[in-house]
Amino acid sequence: MADALLMDRMFQRIMRGLVDTGRAPQYAELARALGVGIEQGRLLLHDVMRAYPIGWLHPETDYIASFPPLNNLPTQYRVTVRGEQRWFAQCGFEATSATWLFPGETVRVDAPCLDCGDPVTVEMRDGRIAWVDPPGVVGHLNYGFGPSRGRPPFL
Amino acid sequence: MNLFRSEEHARRWPAFQARSEEGFIGLAELAGFFATESRHHMLDADYLSTWYPRRAEERRAYLERIGKTSPFWLGTPDPGTA
Numbered sequence: 001m002a003d004a005l006l007m008d009r010m011f012q013r014i015m016r017g018l019v020d021t022g023r024a025p026q027y028a029e030l031a032r033a034l035g036v037g038i039e040q041g042r043l044l045l046h047d048v049m050r051a052y053p054i055g056w057l058h059p060e061t062d063y064i065a066s067f068p069p070l071n072n073l074p075t076q077y078r079v080t081v082r083g084e085q086r087w088f089a090q091c092g093f094e095a096t097s098a099t100w101l102f103p104g105e106t107v108r109v110d111a112p113c114l115d116c117g118d119p120v121t122v123e124m125r126d127g128r129i130a131w132v133d134p135p136g137v138v139g140h141l142n143y144g145f146g147p148s149r150g151r152p153p154f155l
Numbered sequence: 156m157n158l159f160r161s162e163e164h165a166r167r168w169p170a171f172q173a174r175s176e177e178g179f180i181g182l183a184e185l186a187g188f189f190a191t192e193s194r195h196h197m198l199d200a201d202y203l204s205t206w207y208p209r210r211a212e213e214r215r216a217y218l219e220r221i222g223k224t225s226p227f228w229l230g231t232p233d234p235g236t237a
Contacts, residue, residue: 004204011203019198051203069189069197077158092158096182097189100197114157115164122158122182127190132182136161139185141178142170146230 002047010048019101022086024064024072069094080108099124
């Protein structure tokens with residue numbers, strides 16, 4: 001396992017990269033940014049993902065698929081900040097956490113309802129719900145947390 | 156873990172699991188669940204080493220505070236299956 005400081009630095013680079021650009025950096029980019037070799041960067045990425053198991057790499061690759069609260073792979077949870085829809089949330093629950101990545105900004109989440117396809121919209125600012133449409137929007141956990149939860153890519 | 160227009164919409168979802176009838180959470184409670192202290196530090200330089208390890212305990216405490224104490228929510232084994 002890599003040292004904690006290096007893992008922290010990589011974690012922050014990934015999260016900051018997602019926030020700034022809407023996509024997660026690739027391990028070679030991360031390696032360069034951290035001043036380590038490419039292969040060390042790749043191994044370090046795997047260490048970071050093991051330490052942050054609520055995210056995941058695309059199976060059998062070194063590509064970041066999910067790094068909650070955001071997702072590198074598009075989901076139905078589209079996140080808009082300052083009028084730009086660059087981001088995706090990992091899931092509907094994590095979507096309510098994206099607000100903490102954009103302090104002082106209104107963060108809008110748009111998703112189609114999986115039953116009818118009609119829109120679900122939530123706007124948050126610094127953790128507070130600013131707008132909800134329709135007013136009856138609910139969160140739903142289809143599999144329990146822990147051992148009974150589904151496989152991560154199918155949350 | 157999804158957002159639906161209402162509970163009825165969720166129940167009509169073809170993938171809805173019968174067990175998940177207890178899986179509903181109001182939006183305000185959900186926002187609170189994802190607003191525990193560690194979440195405020197996701198951009199900090201020491202998030203992974205310092206803040207992320209606190210997340211599980213925070214989540215459990217929050218769920219207990221809002222009365223979601225079943226194995227389904229807490230991720231603990233179901234009675235009789237442990």
